Amino acid sequence: MARKSLAMLEPEVCCPSVLTAPLSEAEAEDLAHVFAALADPVRLRLLSLIADAGEICSCDLLEPLGKSQPTISHHTKALAEAGLIAGEKQGRWMWWTIVPARVEAVRGALARTRR
Numbered sequence: 001m002a003r004k005s006l007a008m009l010e011p012e013v014c015c016p017s018v019l020t021a022p023l024s025e026a027e028a029e030d031l032a033h034v035f036a037a038l039a040d041p042v043r044l045r046l047l048s049l050i051a052d053a054g055e056i057c058s059c060d061l062l063e064p065l066g067k068s069q070p071t072i073s074h075h076t077k078a079l080a081e082a083g084l085i086a087g088e089k090q091g092r093w094m095w096w097t098i099v100p101a102r103v104e105a106v107r108g109a110l111a112r113t114r115r
Helices: 025-038 041-053 069-081 100-109
Strands: 085-090 093-098
Touching: 025 041, 025 069, 025 100, 041 069, 041 085, 041 093, 069 085, 069 093, 093 100
Parallel strands: none
Antiparallel strands: 085 093
16 A cells, blocks of 8 residues: 655645744744754754655664664654654654645745735
8 A cells, every 4th residue: 555645735834924024923933833843953954854855764764863763753753743744654663754835834934025
């Protein structure tokens, strides 16, 4: 049985531009949660590895990062809770992909847009 494409997931997308209008409290909290997830070098590398692979098993993240499985799990959980990656369990491993709409929304939050 083939896995469904995780890249097709469309989570709730955040992030109006912080440069064009003041954020609401809820928007600021959501964006701060995403930035907190990204404010760690291991998580940035994880996001980069997942994006480069398109879809990758947690087991294939251990060696490139030189981290243990529990550490990888901790960091992927933070990225998933921020909506930046999505996972699907296959056997005893998770398969991860980025969530393009969420990543693009975060990028847009730092772009100056016209009102």
